[in-house]
Amino acid sequence: MKSIRKSILMSALAVSLLSAAGMAHARDLTIALATEPSSMDPQFHSLTPNIQISETIFDPLVRTDAVAKPIPSLAESWTVNGNVWLFKLRPNVKFSDGSPFTAEDVVFTYARVPKVPNSPSSFNLYLKSIEKVEAVDPLTLRITTDGPSPVLLANLSVVPIMSKKAVSGPAPEGKTTVELNRGDGLIGTGPYKFVSWKRGAEIVLERNLHYWGGRPAWDKVIYRPITKPAARVAALLAGDVDMIENPPTDDLARLEKDTKLHIQKTPSVRVIYIALNQGKDVPAGVSGTDGKNPMTDKRVREALSLAIDRNAIVARIMDGVALPAANLLPYPAFGTSKKYATAPAADLAKARELLAAAGYPKGFTLSLGSPNGRYINDQRIAQSVAAMWANIGVKTNVETMAPPVFFKKRNTYAFSTYLAGWAAATGEMSHPLTSLVLSHDPALGIGTTNWFHYSNTGLDRLVQDASKTQDDGKRSEMLQRAGEMAMSDYAILPLQFELSVWAMKQDVRYGGRSDQLTLAQDITLAK
């Protein structure tokens, strides 16, 4: 009996030694993705799930670090003189097929972007300000913009550089999206190279031996799309995968107690906000106001903001997986004002006073639209906001619906107020200000997501001037002032910033990123 037990022990020991030795040599990394990319073509669809894979296979000219600051990637350094940018490219960089990287590849890449057909969301958006791209010599690139373009670097960071040699082909865009999806022409300079993609099942990458930035940590990186949050958690607990994106908030407390797991929470650049329709006409859903729109009165907007207990929503509904918000980006992101660093506490007495002063002592009725399943716990947040507004006499009818239906109705002004989210891709204030609170003017490309009729010409001018100011110090100061203007006018009511969460095995570490990307090259073995 004893000897049997001994031999079992010995073999267990042997197995564990073997597997430990195996780990020291080589290990694969398996990541469960919340959403599968729609394509492997890095220029087909500007969407986070696509960008995070292409950023691993390819490199952009400039990268952004974990807090959205531009850092060198394929360009080692750059200078700007008015509208002309000069980029010095990194020497001795090779694509994963061994061919050298030169300025011609960059010219080819940027020229391909507008030629990709049927793109559901084109990367053209990021290259709009570019007038000319020229290769001065193999390692020097000159970009001319149509005016001062301080966000150029941030924009270039989402356009990965493809290989001219590998992607050339008979079609106008060279290799087509369908060909790239099969891996044909999918040659990059990034740390991992493409092996295979079985749609719905897995994406496999392996170490790029020609990578310029040192030996990548993993032999193979395998991505498995697991859309159901509960299934992702099960896969992690069962040991099938090393890391998962977005575990459900309800499970977090339990996962954090598990000693075999490590949880990473990182503030994101996504703000969840409530927009108040401030149009001249009475908005849909408003009643009890004698034919007026109460939300054109700043006192009413302030009262609605004061009635919301942001800390309670974060603590009770989000289980702490959010930060209460006072601005459109968390302080100290670029262009955020210190004055709006912490969220205001709820003050029901003052809110009631303000309503009475505005002529609505008995309150009124309005509607609050919300998508159901687009943002974390969106529907439950909308319901608690409605309950909080009811406390000051504003009767709120919550209208939640499937995201496609919600967005369609929102864009026809079908709600008096609505809950939505905004992720500031560039990580600085001009982005949310321009899209959300400037006057809706599609021709100028401002206020494109301002579906609540807010318009303030002073603010419009200030933000547009800031977008043309090259000097970072001045621009930051102008944006801070613009943010203060919008917030003190209660143009829009920020609720909270989502935290991005990753759950991983104890021996794996990922620092997280504010842009919510899961980048395999930044995932390491824990020491």
Added chain:
Amino acid sequence: MSALVFAALYMIGDPVLMLASPEAGDAERELIRQSFGLDLPLWRQYLIFLNKVFVHLDFGKSFLTGEPAIGLILDRMPATLELATAAMLFAVLIGVPLGIYAGLKPESFGARSVMTGSVLGFSLPNFWVGLMLIMVFAVFLHWMPAGGRGPVQAFGPIQLSIFSWAGWRSLILPVATIAVAKCALIVRVTRAATRECLPQDYIKFARARGLSEARVLGVHLLKNILIPIVTVAGLEYGQVFAFAVVTESVFSWPGMGKLLIDSIITLDRPVVVAYLILTVVFLSLLNLVVDVIYTILDPRVQSKARA
């Protein structure tokens, strides 16, 4: 039916709003709309679609991926096919013997347990069974993976995962999830048919002729109860094949059902329409096969058809 789906998806929302970056201006959205042909009136979009399908056998390209819709679906079909086939096979192989047993000895303890079990089997919701199996066999015991599909091998033109042990390890939990409910149904159908057949004259005569019990049950009884079983199994197989959505998403099984759900969410109309048309074709074929099996099982059907 394609017209119905067309109109329904049109009414739900605008795919461009779902797909385009929120920063895109109206001009960019309009460009996308034009490239998808969504700027035309609905009836013209539909006529263009019909023309493409009937003249060129082209179901259009997926809005989301830019790939031909039919290719996306056919890519995923083998995964669903093997899941549905394996599940129905298990359901029949286990359900029929249990059902005959329960029909032969309806008062015995064993039969009563089988019948109680079958009530549970088809009352428990599918996703719950799946989650429980994952909890027990994947999370606690670590015997099987919690989801996904194992390594595949080419079998003719299609890729199947049934040729390796690793493949079966991934297959067994989702198969069990579906098989539990289907098996319960087959048990009840078989039992009812058995009880109906047993008092019939031909069974009595067979016994009177001194045939062995095995031959009485295996030939005379089985042949006669197979008709209702084939009917139910055929219908259920179609159900599982076309709408294994729940099980597929619980187990992240890369089949067609998951593709359908994802496509409905993103309003990817070409994929949804192609999927439903393909399903209709498949179900019609399946019914045809069931009818053919009838004629083999029951010569009377055939002679009636001739007459």
